[in-house]
Amino acid sequence: MLILGVESSCDETGIALYDSAAGLVAHALHSQVAMHAEYGGVVPELASRDHIRRVVPLLRSVLAQSGKALADVDAVAYTRGPGLSGALLVGCAFAEALALALDKPTLPVHHLEGHLLSPLLSADPPTFPFVALLVSGGHTQLMRVSAVGDYELLGETLDDAAGEAFDKSAKLLGLPYPGGALLSKLAEAGTPGRFSLPRPMLHSGDLNFSFSGLKTAVLTLVREHGDSADENFRADAACAFQEAIVEVLLKKSLLALKQTGLQRLVVAGGVGANRQLRASLDAAAKRKRFRVHYPELEFCTDNGAMIALAGCLRLQAGAVAKPAGSFAVQPRWPLSDLQR
Ligand code: ATP
Ligand code: MG
Ligand code: FE
Numbered sequence: 001m002l003i004l005g006v007e008s009s010c011d012e013t014g015i016a017l018y019d020s021a022a023g024l025v026a027h028a029l030h031s032q033v034a035m036h037a038e039y040g041g042v043v044p045e046l047a048s049r050d051h052i053r054r055v056v057p058l059l060r061s062v063l064a065q066s067g068k069a070l071a072d073v074d075a076v077a078y079t080r081g082p083g084l085s086g087a088l089l090v091g092c093a094f095a096e097a098l099a100l101a102l103d104k105p106t107l108p109v110h111h112l113e114g115h116l117l118s119p120l121l122s123a124d125p126p127t128f129p130f131v132a133l134l135v136s137g138g139h140t141q142l143m144r145v146s147a148v149g150d151y152e153l154l155g156e157t158l159d160d161a162a163g164e165a166f167d168k169s170a171k172l173l174g175l176p177y178p179g180g181a182l183l184s185k186l187a188e189a190g191t192p193g194r195f196s197l198p199r200p201m202l203h204s205g206d207l208n209f210s211f212s213g214l215k216t217a218v219l220t221l222v223r224e225h226g227d228s229a230d231e232n233f234r235a236d237a238a239c240a241f242q243e244a245i246v247e248v249l250l251k252k253s254l255l256a257l258k259q260t261g262l263q264r265l266v267v268a269g270g271v272g273a274n275r276q277l278r279a280s281l282d283a284a285a286k287r288k289r290f291r292v293h294y295p296e297l298e299f300c301t302d303n304g305a306m307i308a309l310a311g312c313l314r315l316q317a318g319a320v321a322k323p324a325g326s327f328a329v330q331p332r333w334p335l336s337d338l339q340r
Contacts, residue, residue, distance in 0.1 A: 001315065004062075004073045004098075005308025006055070008091030009083025009111045010137070011035075011042045013054040014304030015062050017073075018312050024121055026066035027305045028058045029298075033178065040177050048086035055094045058304075070102060075321045077311025080108035081330030082138075088329035096324050105321030107311035112139060112335045114306035115268040116151070118295040121309055126266050126293040131256045135249065135277075136269030137163035137178070141335075142207045142256045145266070148317040149340040154256050155207025162245060162271045165211035169218040169241045173234050183238050184274055190239025191232075195221060197244040199251075207256050214244055242276055250280045254288070263290040273300040 002025070007014035016027035032050050036042045063070065078095035081088055092108075099106045116132050119125060129146045131154070140157040160168070163180055170179020173186065197217045200210040218241055225233050253265055265285070271277065272294055285292040299305055315321060317340075 001074045001312065002068065002072050003107070003308045003312040003315070004076045004095075005109075005304040005306075005311060006076065006078040006091045006095045007111075007114070007302055007304045007307045008051045008055070008087050008094075009079045009081070010087060010302060011047050012302040013051050013058055014302060014307070015055065015058040016304035016308040017062055017066050017068060018305065018308035020312050020316060024305050024309070025068065026062045027303065027308075028061045028065070029303055030054045030058060037176050040171070042084070044084045044086055047084060048090055051087055051090035055090065070098075073102060073104060075099070075105050075107055075311065075315065076102075076324070077107040077109050077307050079111045079114065079307055080328070081111065081333040083111055083331060085329060085331040088331060092327060092329050096327060099324030104324065106324045107314060107319070107321050109307050109310045109314070110333060110335060110338050111302075111307075113151075113338065114310045116143065116145060116266075117148070117310050117313060118268050118299045118303075118306040119266045119293045120313070121299055121305055122293070122296055124293070126264050126291070129262055130264035130266045130293070131253065131260055131262050132266045132268060133249065133253050133256075133272075134269050135162040135267065135271035137161060137167070139269065140209050140211070142252060143335075144260050144262070148313045149319070149338070151335055151338070153336055154259070155209070155252065157209040157211060159210050159212040160215060162209070162211060162249065163269065165215050165245060166271060168215045169238075172215070172218050172222050173238055174228055180270065181273065184242060184276065186235050187238040187242040187276070190235035190237070192239055192243060194236040195240035197221070197240045199244050199248050202248055202251055207252055207259070209248060209252065211245065214241065242274075246274070246277050246280050249277060250284060253281065254284060257290055265290060265292045267292065267294050268300070270301040273297050
């Protein structure tokens with residue numbers, strides 16, 4: 001079974017082919033980051049227009065890479081939500097029209113399910129059940145994943161997402177959008193311990209998070225210091241921010257493993273690319289003897305491969321692909337509303 005995957009929920013256009021027997025066949029991605037950087041954030045109208053420009057060339061590139069023909073495709077999976085409505089509509093219209101022309105069914109996919117399952121694309125995939133730490137630009141959640149489609153929310157952020165906190169703090173430190181990865185790089189040059197920032201909700205006893213206060217603490221630090229062009233200050237502040245957020249993510253993940261009694265942790269979403277987070281989790285895994293799995297770096301942020309994979313796994317789990325031609329997206333869509 002060959003599944004074509006289409007991702008267009010935000011500022012990345014991704015197309016991929018996934019084979020139920022052979023795994024990932026080919027994938028292509030275009031990131032709009034450079035286009036939006038000028039505005040300091042994603043401009044939804046520009047995002048939609050750019051997805052329109054990219055979908056067909058990316059599809060051609062994936063077909064050329066794989067040596068497959070459109071006629072080989074058995075079903076078309078695409079991101080139905082959550083995300084920007086205009087951006088989602090581009091992927092939906094493209095996928096539904098293509099499937100209609102090919103006389104093949106479609107598989108509307110939940111974007112977060114794509115992120116959650118993305119570690120299954122790696123050479124050493126996790127087995128079910130596991131605890132998932134989903135840390136992306138728009139979400140921070142801990143989940144118990146028992147099987148494909150069987151997700152129990154254990155805790156989530158009450159305000160900003162982890163990626164959002166990284167990006168907002170990066171902006172306060174004068175870094176361009178999206179600053180998460182740049183802040184992390186800057187932090188490597190910092191002196192640990194010069195500043196200490198709060199660890200919000202570290203001892204709340206539950207599995208929820210709150211990061212807006214941490215961002216405010218960075219703002220206060222910048223104001224108090226006065227000279228935001230001071231390189232040493234910026235690196236030390238970045239270091240303090242990263243230490244605080246990584247400690248919270250680590251401790252809450254450990255608590256989730258303890259509460260569920262599980263011994264496998266899966267990290268997904270853009271912040272899962274963070275080196276310090278990975279190093280801290282790896283060290284804890286060694287100490288406490290649990291396994292930790294990450295997606296390949298290129299599949300941490302948005303991509304078509306995870307959407308093709310999620311569509312394929314859903315089909316294998318008994319989901320029924322639907323006839324092509326309907327035209328609906330779900331910009332707001334809690335994962336808990338996902339039908340098995
Ligand atoms: P969602 O999936 O919740 O809708 P999204 O798709 O925008 O959000 P992702 O693409 O998974 O989110 O991740 C993007 C986020 O990851 C950004 O906030 C970015 O700054 C952050 N990020 C990427 N690399 C790193 C890194 N090395 N360290 C910290 N944050 C990072
Ligand atoms: Mg993105
Ligand atoms: Fe995403």
